[in-house]
Amino acid sequence: MSVPIEPPSRGVNALRLHRQLTAIWATGKGVQRLASVNHTVIGLRMMITSFVFFAIAGILGMLTRVQLATPHATFMDVETYNQVFTMHGSMMLFLFAIPMVESFAVYLTPKILGTRDFAFPRLTAYGYWCYLFGGTILTVSLILRSAPDGGWFMYTPLSSNVYTPGLNADVWLLGITFVEISALSLAMEIVVSILKMRAPGMSLDRMPIFAWYILVTAMMMIVAFPPLILGSILLEVERAFNLPFFDPTRGGDPLLWQHLFWLFGHPDVYIIFLPMAGVLSTMIPVFARRRLVGYRTIVVAIIALAFLSFGIWVHHMFTVGIPHLALAFFSAGSAIVAVPTAIQFFAWLATLSHGRPRWDVPMLYIFGFFFAFTCGGLTGVMLAMVPFDWQAHDTYFVVAHMHYVVAGALAFPMLAAFYYWLPLLTGRTAVHRLSVPAFWLVFIGFNMTFFMMHLTGLLGMPRRIFTYSGDEGWNWLNLLSSVGSFVMTIGFALVLIDIIVQVRFGRRVRRNPWESTTLEWAMPTPPAPYAFASIPHMDAETEKVPPGQLATSLARGEGYLGFTRNGWQEALGVHMTSGEPEQLIVLPNATYLPLVTAIVTCAAVLAMLFKFYLGSAAFAFVTFGLFIYAGQHAGLARDYGALPVGRGVSVPPHTEVAGSPSWLSLICALVANGTLFTSLVFGTFYLWIAAPNWPAAVTPQPSRLLALIAAIALAVAAATTRGSLRAAAANRKPHGTIALTVIALIVALAADMMLINGVTPNPREHALGATAAALLTYIAIHAGVGLLFLISSILRLGAGFISARRLTDLRLTRLWVDYTLATGLIALGLVLALPSLVAMLGAKP
Amino acid sequence: MNERPLSPRRLWWLAVGFTIWCLAFVILYAMHAIGCAFGWPTTTLRVSLAVVLLLHLIAIGWLWRYRAVAIRDPGPERISTFMHTVVIWTLIAALAATVITFGPALLLTTCV
Numbered sequence: 001m002s003v004p005i006e007p008p009s010r011g012v013n014a015l016r017l018h019r020q021l022t023a024i025w026a027t028g029k030g031v032q033r034l035a036s037v038n039h040t041v042i043g044l045r046m047m048i049t050s051f052v053f054f055a056i057a058g059i060l061g062m063l064t065r066v067q068l069a070t071p072h073a074t075f076m077d078v079e080t081y082n083q084v085f086t087m088h089g090s091m092m093l094f095l096f097a098i099p100m101v102e103s104f105a106v107y108l109t110p111k112i113l114g115t116r117d118f119a120f121p122r123l124t125a126y127g128y129w130c131y132l133f134g135g136t137i138l139t140v141s142l143i144l145r146s147a148p149d150g151g152w153f154m155y156t157p158l159s160s161n162v163y164t165p166g167l168n169a170d171v172w173l174l175g176i177t178f179v180e181i182s183a184l185s186l187a188m189e190i191v192v193s194i195l196k197m198r199a200p201g202m203s204l205d206r207m208p209i210f211a212w213y214i215l216v217t218a219m220m221m222i223v224a225f226p227p228l229i230l231g232s233i234l235l236e237v238e239r240a241f242n243l244p245f246f247d248p249t250r251g252g253d254p255l256l257w258q259h260l261f262w263l264f265g266h267p268d269v270y271i272i273f274l275p276m277a278g279v280l281s282t283m284i285p286v287f288a289r290r291r292l293v294g295y296r297t298i299v300v301a302i303i304a305l306a307f308l309s310f311g312i313w314v315h316h317m318f319t320v321g322i323p324h325l326a327l328a329f330f331s332a333g334s335a336i337v338a339v340p341t342a343i344q345f346f347a348w349l350a351t352l353s354h355g356r357p358r359w360d361v362p363m364l365y366i367f368g369f370f371f372a373f374t375c376g377g378l379t380g381v382m383l384a385m386v387p388f389d390w391q392a393h394d395t396y397f398v399v400a401h402m403h404y405v406v407a408g409a410l411a412f413p414m415l416a417a418f419y420y421w422l423p424l425l426t427g428r429t430a431v432h433r434l435s436v437p438a439f440w441l442v443f444i445g446f447n448m449t450f451f452m453m454h455l456t457g458l459l460g461m462p463r464r465i466f467t468y469s470g471d472e473g474w475n476w477l478n479l480l481s482s483v484g485s486f487v488m489t490i491g492f493a494l495v496l497i498d499i500i501v502q503v504r505f506g507r508r509v510r511r512n513p514w515e516s517t518t519l520e521w522a523m524p525t526p527p528a529p530y531a532f533a534s535i536p537h538m539d540a541e542t543e544k545v546p547p548g549q550l551a552t553s554l555a556r557g558e559g560y561l562g563f564t565r566n567g568w569q570e571a572l573g574v575h576m577t578s579g580e581p582e583q584l585i586v587l588p589n590a591t592y593l594p595l596v597t598a599i600v601t602c603a604a605v606l607a608m609l610f611k612f613y614l615g616s617a618a619f620a621f622v623t624f625g626l627f628i629y630a631g632q633h634a635g636l637a638r639d640y641g642a643l644p645v646g647r648g649v650s651v652p653p654h655t656e657v658a659g660s661p662s663w664l665s666l667i668c669a670l671v672a673n674g675t676l677f678t679s680l681v682f683g684t685f686y687l688w689i690a691a692p693n694w695p696a697a698v699t700p701q702p703s704r705l706l707a708l709i710a711a712i713a714l715a716v717a718a719a720t721t722r723g724s725l726r727a728a729a730a731n732r733k734p735h736g737t738i739a740l741t742v743i744a745l746i747v748a749l750a751a752d753m754m755l756i757n758g759v760t761p762n763p764r765e766h767a768l769g770a771t772a773a774a775l776l777t778y779i780a781i782h783a784g785v786g787l788l789f790l791i792s793s794i795l796r797l798g799a800g801f802i803s804a805r806r807l808t809d810l811r812l813t814r815l816w817v818d819y820t821l822a823t824g825l826i827a828l829g830l831v832l833a834l835p836s837l838v839a840m841l842g843a844k845p
Numbered sequence: 846m847n848e849r850p851l852s853p854r855r856l857w858w859l860a861v862g863f864t865i866w867c868l869a870f871v872i873l874y875a876m877h878a879i880g881c882a883f884g885w886p887t888t889t890l891r892v893s894l895a896v897v898l899l900l901h902l903i904a905i906g907w908l909w910r911y912r913a914v915a916i917r918d919p920g921p922e923r924i925s926t927f928m929h930t931v932v933i934w935t936l937i938a939a940l941a942a943t944v945i946t947f948g949p950a951l952l953l954t955t956c957v
Contacts (some may be wrong), residue, residue, distance in 0.1 A: 016885035195853075204856075205927035295928065300934040308942060311870050323956050325876055328949030329870065336945050341937075577924055578850030659853075687877070687880050711853035 003325050013498055014555040022648050025116075025530040025723045027590060031832040035590040037121035040527050042128045042426070044108025049128075050100040055484060057091035057493065060084050062485055065313065069482035071334055071470030082149035083168070084739070085464065087142050089152030093268070094176050098409055099476045101275040102186050104417065105841050109190060111520035112282075113209050114199025116531045116571045117194045117536050117560075119661035121587055122630060127182040128188070134178030137605065141171040148172035151464060152236070153165070156246040156254040161239050163173035163737070164685065166735040167609065168171050173236045180225050180232075181601070187221035188668040192661045195576045199519065200560060200649075201538040202579040202748025209299075215280025216302045217271055222343060222668055224267040226676035231260030234683070234774070240611065243763050243770040244487060245683070251767035253691035254572050255320055262313035270309040272406060274302065275296045276413035277344055282419050284348050284474050287517045294347040318389045327386050334384030338377060345370075358561045360514075361435040365416035368443045372408025376401060379454065379486030397457025404449040415495060422499065426523045430505030434498040441491030450483025452477045504810050512547050519549035522554060534562030535572055537647060538579070560646040572645060573654055573661065583659065584643050586636060586652045597626040624785075628792045635808070637800045656805045670819050677823050680778060684771045684830060687697055688837050695838040696768045698761035702835075706758075707828045708750045710779065713748035714821040717741045718788065724793075731804045735797070741817065742790050746823070749783045756829070772834060775827040782820040789813040851924050858912075858932045862905055862939030866946070869901035873947055874921040881956035902943055909936040 027036035036042065064085045068076045076084065106124060110117055118124050141147040150159040159169040182484040194215045198207065235257060236244045244250035246257050285292045294296070314322060314330040330716050355364070379401040383389050392398060423429050447780035456477045461468070468474060512521035523532055532556045536542055545553075557563060560581065561570050604619035635655040642650035654660045679728060688694060723737035756776045795808045796802050802809050873894055880890035912933055 117933055203924040203927075205920075207922050294922055296930055297934070299931050300938060303859055303935050304863065304933075304938045305940070307866060307939075308858075311867065311946065323877070324883055325949060325953045325955055325957075326874060328944055329874065332946045332949060333942075336942060575850050576853035576856065577928070578922070580850055842884060 011641060014320070014529045014557070015535065017557045017562060018246050018528065018555070019528040021324050022528065024567055024569055024589075025528075025563060027529065030591070032665045035589055036237075036593055037125040037588065037590045037594065037751045038529050039106050039110050039117050039124055040529065040531065042124050044105030046128055046131065049132055049135070050096050050103055053091050053095035053139075054100070054769075056139060057088050057096055058489065059092070060088035064088060064404070065482040065719065067467070068478050070479065071468050071475060076773045079149065079151045079198065081263050081466045083142065083145065083147040087138070090148060090172060090176065093152060094179050095131075095138065097178075097272045098183055098268070098773070099131055099273055100410070100414060102183065104275060104279065105190055105218070106667075107187065108421070109193065109198070109211065109214055111523065111531055112518050112648055113194065113197065113208055114202065114522075114532065114536050115193070115197045117587055118189050118198060118330050119197055120189050120665065121586065122591060123185050125594035126598055127185040129595050130601060131182035133178055133598055133602040134175050134182065134605075137178065137602075137609075138171060138175040140788070141167070141175070153265065154257075156235065156257040156442055157248075158481060159235065160246060161242075170236065170609050173239070174230045174609050177232045177236075177620070178447055178602070179603050180229055183221055184225050184229075184672055187218040187225075188665050188672070191222065192664045196573050196576055196659075196664060197571060197585065198579050199536050199538045200572060200574055200579055200704060201542070202574075204577055204579075206543070206579070207628040209295060210278040210283045210518070211823060212299055212302060213274050213281065216306045217274040217278075217714065218291055220267050220271050220306050220309070220359070222672045223675050224264050226272060226672050227260045227679040228264035229675050230683070231264075232259055233262075236608075240608070240613070241764070243773065244689075244765075245770055245774075247767070248459040248692050250765060251493035251691055251693045251696055252770070253687055253767075255317070256686055256691065258317050258320065258413055259313070259686065262603065263310070263674055266313040266315065269311045269406060273306070273409045276369075276409055276417075279413050279417045279713050280348060280369065280379050281344070282518060283362055283416060283672050284351050284366065284448065284563060285355070286368075286514050288351045288357050289353060290355035291352060292347065293350040298344055298347055301343040305337065305340040308333060308340070312337060314387070315384055318386050319393045322525075330717070331386050335381055336805050338381055339384045341377060346757035356764065359420040361432065361439070362416040364439045365412045365419070365437065367414035368439065368446075369408065369416070371443075372404050372412055374444065375451075376404030378406050379496045380405060381728035392462050392689055393455060394462045395457035396453040396463060399463055400450050400453035400457060403453070407446070411442070411446070415439075418499065420514065421520075423509050424520060424525050424527065426503050426506065427508060427665055428502055428510045429513060430498060430502050431506060431776055434494060436502060438491050438494035438498055441494060442488055443491075445484050445486070445488025445491050449481050449488055450484075452481040452484070453682060485638065487773055506759065508711040509711075510548075511551060516547065517543070519547065519550075522550040524555070526553070532559070533557055534559030534646065560590070561648070562646055573657075574650075576659075581645060581649055581651050583651050583657045584662065585664055586643055587609070588634065593626065593630050597623060597630070599670070600626060612697075626789055628788060628795070631792050632795055632801075635801050635806065641804055655808060658811070662808055662810050662812060663815075670815070673819070674823070677778060677827075680774060681826065681830065684775065686842070687767050687771060691767060693766075694768065695841050696761040697839060698766070700760050700768060700772060700834045702831050703755060703758060703774065704832060706755045707832055710748045710751035710755065711825055711828055713744045713751065713816075714783070714824045717748065718814075719815050721746060721810070721817045724815055725807060725810045728802060728810055735794070738794060741813075742787060745790070745817075749780055749787075750782065752780045756780065768834065768838065772831050775831055779820070781825050782816075783822065786813070786820055788816050789816050818822045851922065852944065855928060855954060858928070859909060862936040863942070865901055865905050865908075866939045866943050868897065869947060871949060872897050875951070877955070887955050890911055890919075890955050891951070898943070898947050898950055902940065905936060905940045909933065909940060912936060913935060
C-alpha cells in the first residue's frame, strides 16, 4: 500500500496551523506534565534541575571554605567535612556540569538544526528522570549523613569495603552510574539527531558550528563514560560480592581503578569545555558582527581535541610509579592538547578583531571566560610537565588549576549563554543595573577564591585536609580564598535575582534581539512545542534570509511538513552528509512510560544499595520488560510507501528505510558497549602484567568443550538471524529461524553459565578468577539481551509491525547477535588463554 | 538535489588519522609495559618501539599522500571539498601528534 494518506491541505493560515500543531505537540496540563517527552520541556527541566544541584554543591563548597578559613577551625567534624567536600566535587561534576551542558544541547540542538525534536523523545525523558532520581539519591544520602566521603574520584583501596564499610561508597557508585545512564542515553540521542534530523539541505559544511561541537562532545561521551561505568560496576561487585578486582592482597590492583576512572575523567574536562566553546563560537560572531573566522580549522581542532583528550589520562597519575618513558607519552600529549584549544582561542580573537564588536552582558562573561581559561590553560601546561607535577601533585595548586579550567570554562560561558538565550526562552531582556554588578562580583570573587589556591598549593598545602596548624604561612591566603567564595556567591545570587527579574519584569524584546543568523531565532519566542510550524530548506539563498523573516514564512507553513496528518508528530530524516530529505520520522506522543521505567530502574538501584539483591534483579527484569513494552507500539503497523512532506517532495516513513534513526542509535550503543568491553579486556591484561600476587595458588582450567559449544551456538545464532531477515524480506514467515536463534542463544547461555560455575581459582579468592567470571558474565548478559530482542521481534511480528518493507527489528537483532558473537569469541578466547598467560608470568625477572 | 550525495561512510575518514594515533598509543604503551615487566634487553625494546612508531607514521603518511595526491578532485559539491580539506588536515594533525607524543620512545631511558 503506497497511497499517501490525508494529503496536506493547502492554504492554511499561520494561526490555524499553530493551533493544529499545538494540539498534537503540546504537553498536557496538571499531572500530564509528567508525561512530557518534548525536548523544549525536558531541556528546561534539566537546566533548572542542574541549577538546583549547582546551588546545593555551591553551598557545600562554601562550607568547606568556612572550615578552611582559619586554622584549627571546629566548624565541622572530620567525618562531615569528608562528606561535604566529596559531595561538592561529585555534585559539581556529575550532577551539574555534565547535565548542564547536556541541557543546553537538549534545549538548543533541535532548534539550531531546524528540526522539531530529537529522534527518541521517550529516551530524552527517561534520561532526565534517571538523572533526577540518581541526583536525588545522592542528595538524600547527604541529609542522612551517609554520603560518599572518599573524594570525588573514589580512589581504591580507600573506597573498598575494608576502609569504607558503610553505604557511603555504594551511594556514589550506584548513584553516579544511574546518572551516567542518563548521560549516555542523551549522548546517543544527540549523535543520531544531529546526523539524521537536520533541516533538509543543511549539509555538514552548512551545519552551525554549535552542532559540530555538540556532535563531537556526544561522541566523546559515548566512548568516555563506559570505562567509568565498568569501574563502578567492578568496584560495586567487589564491595557487594567480594570479587577482588582492586584488592592487591588477592591479585587485584587499586591502580586499575585510577586508570578506569581517569580514562573517563580527563576527556570529561573536554566534554564540559567543548559545548561551552560551541556556545562561544555561536555568540562571538553575533557580537563581532561578522562570520566566524576559520570554520573548517575549528572543525579540525575539535576532532583533534576529542582524540587527544583520551590519550592523556595518566597525567593525573604521574606520581604512581609508571616508568619515565611512558610518562613522557602522556606529558607530551598533555602539552600538545593546548594547540587545538589555542586554535579556537585565536579564531575567536580574530573574529572579534576583524569584526565590529559591540558590548553587552554576554560579552562581559565572554571576557571572564578568556581570562579564567587562559590562566587555567597555562597552569595545565605547567602540570603537564612531569617534574613540576611531582612537586605540585595533590596540593591546592591542582585544585586551583582544576577550578580555573572546569569552573572557568563552564561558569562564564554558561552565564553568557543564559543572558544570550534568555530572550528566546522568555521574550524579555536583562536589566543591566543588576547584570553588570553581578558579573563583576562573580569575576572578582572567582579569582579571589581560586587564585589564592595556586599560592597555598605552591606553599605545600595538600588537598582534602580537614584543618591546619596555622604556622605554614597559609592563613591569610586561605582567609582571602574564603572571603572570595562569599563574594562569588553573592554574585551568583545577584545573577539569580536578575534572571527572576528578567523573567517577570524584563523589557519585552522583538524576536532575535541580537540579530543572530542561527535557526533557533526563526521560531516563536518563547518557542512553541512543535518548534517550527514548517521545517526550512537550507541553501545559500535561505542562509541570507534573516531569521525573523524566515520565521514568518515558516509559520505560514511554507517549508516542509507545514500541515498535520493523522495526529502524528512528524519530523524529517535526512541524508547524513548532504542533508537531502530521506525519510519521514513519526515521533512518539507524550507518555508516562519514561517516568515509570525510570522509577522501576531507581527501585533496582535502591534495592542494590540496600543489598536486597534478588529484589534488584527483579526490578531490573521489569525495567527490561518495560523497554520491550515500549517497543511494542513504536513505529507504524502498516506499509505506507512514499508520503508527501511538502515542497513537492515525497519520502517513505522511517519504518520503511534501511538507515532509520534506530539503526544508527544501536551502532552508537554498540560503540559504547564495545568501549566497555575493551576496558574489561584492558583490565584483564593490566592485572596480568601489573598486579602483585599473580599467579594464583590455583591454576585456571577452563573447559574447552564448553567454550567451543558456546562459540558454536553464538555462531549459529548469528547465522539464523540472517535467515530470519531473508525470510521476512521475501514475505515468508521468519518464525522458524527465530526459534532456531532462540535455541542457539539458550545453548550459548547455558554453556556460558556452566563455564562461570567452573571458574578457577574461585572468583572470591583471586582476581584471576574474578576477571574470568567478569568476561563470561559479559557474554551471558549479551546472550540474554539477544533473547529479549527476539521476544520483542516475535511480539511485533504478531502485531503486524514487521513486513517485507519494515525490517528494522530483525536488522537490529542481527546486529546485536553479530556483536555478541564477536565479543563472545574474544572473551572466550581470553578466558581459554588465561592459563598460558599465567604460565608466561614465570618468565618475569 | 544531487544525484549521488557523498556517502555517509566517508565520515569515517574524519577519524582515521587520530584512530591510528590511538592505535599507536595503545600498542606502544602496552609493548613498553610488557617489555619492562619481562625484562627485555634495552636494545630489543627500543627497536621494537621504534618499528611500531615508524609503521604508524608510514600509515598516516600514506593516507595523507593518498588523500592529497590521489584524490586531487574531491568533487563538485561543497560538502566534498569541505570533507576533503578537513580530512587532510586531521591527517596532518595526527601525523604531527604522533611524532611529538611518541618521539620520546626513541630518546628516553626505557624502564626507569
